[in-house]
Amino acid sequence: MQPFTTVTGVVAPLLRDDVDTDAIIPAAYMRSLSTDPGEGLFARWRYRPDGTDDPSFVLNEPRFRGAAFLLAGRNFGCGSSRENAVWALLRFGIRSVIAQGFSDIFQQNALKAGLLPIALPPPQHERMIHAIARATLTVTVDVAARTLMLPEPPPIRFALDARSQTRLLGGIDEVDETLLRRERIAQFRVEQRARFPWLDVVDTNARHP
């Protein structure tokens, strides 16, 4: 995954609660390995039925076409576990979603694919809304410092667990990290099988139901 150190960019507001992953990318954009998920991003809102851009949708406004941040409401990314939602945002150029909260699966998918989910408590979220209402807002996010800098101080500190932070900064694949524990995993397996031998799949030439 692409490392995330500091990113400076425009914030596009999508101030809805409960934006679900079917809205972020409809299933129709997941049928082929060759489909660019970026094309499907918010397809039902972004395109009119004839396939042309709907100019009233925020990401179609010229000033937001190059946005690096999305500001959303509560419970962003609820619903389907489709990681295509994260890829769609990344392919469009969004590096981080700032929201009042995320669904558990979306948050994990984002962190594991290199999209930074920033959950803000209501006062800081309000501050973002006020700032964005005044003018086109450009912010800088610094993952090492865990700060979100607005044009005016003070910067907003956000929560990010140390392990995800390290992986984001280095662009590290989690599998590489886990495989460093290869021996420990093998040892665990042996112990687990001794204790729970029935957990092993035995091909019984299983009777068909």
Place this chain on the structure above:
Amino acid sequence: MASMQKLLRSIKPGGATIAPMQESRTLFDKIWQAHVIDPVDDDVDLLAIDRHFVHEVSSAEAFRQLDTAKRRVAEPRHTFAMHDHIVSTQPGRDARTYAGGTELVTFLERNCKESGIRLFGLGDPRQGIVHVTAAENGLVLPGSTVVCGDSHTATLGAFGALAWGIGTTEVAHVLATQTLAQKRPKPMAVELTGSLPAGTTPKDAILAIIGRFGIAAGVGHAVEYRGSAIRALDMEGRMTICNMSIEFGARFGSIAPDDITFEYLANTAYAPKGEQWDSALAYWRSLRSIDESAFARTLDLDVSSLAPQITWGTTPGDVIGVDGRVPDRSAMPPERRSSFDATLAYMGLSEGQRIEGTPVDVVFIGSCTNSRISDLRAAAKAIDGRRVAASVRALVVPGSSAVRRAAENEGLDRVFRDAGFEWRESGCSMCLAINDDIVPPRARCVSTSNRNFEGRQGAQARTHLASPVTAAVAAVAGRISDPRKLA
């Protein structure tokens, strides 16, 4: 790479052996603790994964990631693959019947062949929706960890397992390591008391929970469903309850195993046999919560006076009784009012209107929520001898090929066909509309599935989630109807 070195240093050499089981206070804790290989960060543990299920859509990119990184599948024996999401459900179908899905269907076949993973694919008698067929075949055992790249994996928590949905990068991680690093959620209890009245089903109970407590109530939590109303349910009803955990935000939903669980498993193909069964059973009987104060949160619902439930809006929490009315704008919480008008416009409904009597165009009976044999029996019973209204397209999509055969043996297919329902092959179908089973724009569909999001069943489709009984009576009445009146 410097950061990689840092990670390497952070791993303590010669990690501890499995800790002697501490007295875990909840079902969730017991299973989680028994699978911790290593703690890797505050609240994050590397867990051993006992069963992994893959389907043709969310696994495709994971296999590609594996290929790119030149990695192998670590334990192919413990991964099972199913064709379900994008397959055609047309009778007599094959991989080419729905041409838009052929690429992913054949890609999964190839990946399974190359990596030695068993595939319950098209044409296999065990084919079906992942969560339905995994249960039928005894692939999920109490006390085990189970993951799948599908958010409805919590369905399988009904067996007293920890079962949860994961993303594609996590699928690749499980394939490569048979482990997963997970943030530990907080345990939460949902206590269902009373008994379900006539005309209601487990689907109505879970819809009522989501409606009452909201679609984000379970975020960050692992839910255990408890109480007399849960104990009274068979395994299929329990699966329906656990299935919709994600619809109120919880990635995990489970039910402590009991004799009903063990009886179900005893007749399945992959359950342990002989002495192994006896030793497993002794352990399974210990899998229950012993301290109610250990739950971070408890939600209660008495189901005794429950009406059949149906959704009116575009989130699964927009729920009312089928005898109720769409809410008034003034009754909505302030933060919902701005979206309320848009929701009603999308759904083609007015505030305060009675939901009963609303004309419907499509009825879908299927999905991992409600496509098992008991669901089909209940639906067939409700409409036996009646006809689907002329204006309605109604389809029944069994959850697995085994469910389809069982229904045919009982003659349920005749009941549905005689009434004018389409009798289809098994798959996910119109629940997510990634194949060609799609609700047309602005058409109104009563669906036994789990999501009514905008565009979920097709662009501009208007979805009402309900039980198989409520859906079936809507098909014959041609409008949303109270199943208690037709009884």
